[in-house]
Amino acid sequence: MNLTELEKDVIVAIAENQYANFPNDWIWSFAIDYDTKITKTEQISGVVSSLVKKELAECSGEGKDSVTRLTDTGVEAYHKIMEAVK
Numbered sequence: 001m002n003l004t005e006l007e008k009d010v011i012v013a014i015a016e017n018q019y020a021n022f023p024n025d026w027i028w029s030f031a032i033d034y035d036t037k038i039t040k041t042e043q044i045s046g047v048v049s050s051l052v053k054k055e056l057a058e059c060s061g062e063g064k065d066s067v068t069r070l071t072d073t074g075v076e077a078y079h080k081i082m083e084a085v086k
Contacts, residue, residue, distance in 0.1 A: 001054065001077070008081050009039045010047045014057065014070055015078040023075045029059065029066040 003011070013035035015023035032048070033041045048068060051057035056074035060067050070078060 003077065003081075004047075004050075006039045006043060006047045007051060007054075007056075009036050010044065010051065011056065011070065011074060011078050012081060013037075013039070014068060015075070023078050024070045024072065026060070026067040026069045029061075029068045030064065032068065 010032060013032050014020070014027060017025075017027045017031055017035050019025070019027040019031055029048070032044050033039070036044070039047055048057060048059065051074065052059060055071055056077055057068055057070055
């Protein structure tokens with residue numbers, strides 16, 4: 001599966017978020033941009049939507065109560081991204 005640099009950035013940000021103990025933990029959606037390196041705040045919703053369409057992430061809730069996590073396929077993508085940067 002081809003991933004954009006922004007998608008890779010958001011996958012890593014979700015997996016390594018301060019609210020996550022494991023790469024597939026639910027995190028507060030508003031906190032994704034705490035850990036992005038290149039994705040701007042206004043781009044996050046579109047990138048997350050793309051990840052959901054690719055079945056790499058899932059979201060639940062609305063507004064300030066919304067949460068996001070990586071699916072098992074998203075966790076696999078995260079591990080591949082991290083292997084590539086070694």
